[in-house]
Amino acid sequence: MRHAYTWGAIVIIVLVSTAGDVLLARAMKTVGDVGMLYRRTGLWTVVARILTNPFFLLGLTAMAVAFFGLLFALSWGDVSLVAPACASLTFVGNAFAAKLFLHEHVDRRRWTAVALVACGVALLAA
Amino acid sequence: MSFRKYLVLAGVVVFASVGDSMLARGMQQVAHIPLRHLAELIRAIGNPWVVGGIVLLLAFFAAYMTALSWADLTYVLPATSIGYVLLALIAKFALHEHVTPGRWLGILLITAGVGFVAGGPVLTPAPFHEKFEQSEAEAVSAGEKS
Numbered sequence: 001m002r003h004a005y006t007w008g009a010i011v012i013i014v015l016v017s018t019a020g021d022v023l024l025a026r027a028m029k030t031v032g033d034v035g036m037l038y039r040r041t042g043l044w045t046v047v048a049r050i051l052t053n054p055f056f057l058l059g060l061t062a063m064a065v066a067f068f069g070l071l072f073a074l075s076w077g078d079v080s081l082v083a084p085a086c087a088s089l090t091f092v093g094n095a096f097a098a099k100l101f102l103h104e105h106v107d108r109r110r111w112t113a114v115a116l117v118a119c120g121v122a123l124l125a126a
Numbered sequence: 127m128s129f130r131k132y133l134v135l136a137g138v139v140v141f142a143s144v145g146d147s148m149l150a151r152g153m154q155q156v157a158h159i160p161l162r163h164l165a166e167l168i169r170a171i172g173n174p175w176v177v178g179g180i181v182l183l184l185a186f187f188a189a190y191m192t193a194l195s196w197a198d199l200t201y202v203l204p205a206t207s208i209g210y211v212l213l214a215l216i217a218k219f220a221l222h223e224h225v226t227p228g229r230w231l232g233i234l235l236i237t238a239g240v241g242f243v244a245g246g247p248v249l250t251p252a253p254f255h256e257k258f259e260q261s262e263a264e265a266v267s268a269g270e271k272s
Binding site: 106 | 130131190191192194195196198199200201202203204207210214228229231232233234235236237238239240242243245246247250
């Protein structure tokens with residue numbers, strides 16, 4: 001039963017953190033190339049443009065929730081399961097979400113990279 | 127991809143792993159103080175390692191947002207995962223932690239994954255993004271002429 005709770009927490013953390021990354025990526029694609037904007041309009045305009053983007057604020061909130069959720073889960077869950085599972089599954093979740101919601105072209109090269117990194121992170125964090 | 131953009135990706139990697147290490151070191155020092163009162167919590171934030179860690183993690187976030195403004199999420203995340211390798215090497219050589227064969231295998235897999243994604247395209251050519259960049263480039267060149 002305790003195992004089921006731990007996996008439940010892992011799934012929720014992975015989903016929220018994936019949502020956060022996708023929202024932040026979406027926000028920054030709407031804002032546009034920051035380097036080019038900076039040269040054209042200056043730092044404060046760029047910062048204001050990012051901070052007033054609703055996707056950015058939603059993404060930041062999701063990242064904060066995922067972060068505190070992870071701290072909470074680590075306080076009662078098995079650290080050697082929660083930490084690597086969350087880190088590596090977030091890579092896989094992000095690849096699916098980026099393809100689905102951001103319409104990124106995830107080719108065989110990128111799938112291979114994601115799979116290798118996810119396995120590697122799981123091994124490192126375990 | 128320009129040299130400046132490689133610098134931003136390197137910033138994502140270095141700021142995150144060094145920031146995390148500093149925060150971990152600071153919090154280990156602070157852990158001796160029982161965090162019952164708000165004043166003691168504020169003292170924890172006053173620890174120079176914690177302050178340094180927070181500043182570096184803010185720098186990481188700025189670099190990460192910059193990278194996402196011109197590269198795909200499925201490029202930035204695997205490419206910057208080399209930071210995990212950097213953290214393991216810091217643990218091995220600076221903190222003298224033992225790195226098990228399983229962790230060395232993990233380092234190998236991550237490095238291979240980074241090599242795979244780094245050889246590929248940085249950005250999916252999305253119509254709205256291309257159009258946006260084009261109009262920005264025109265605006266920049268018009269600004270330079272005037």
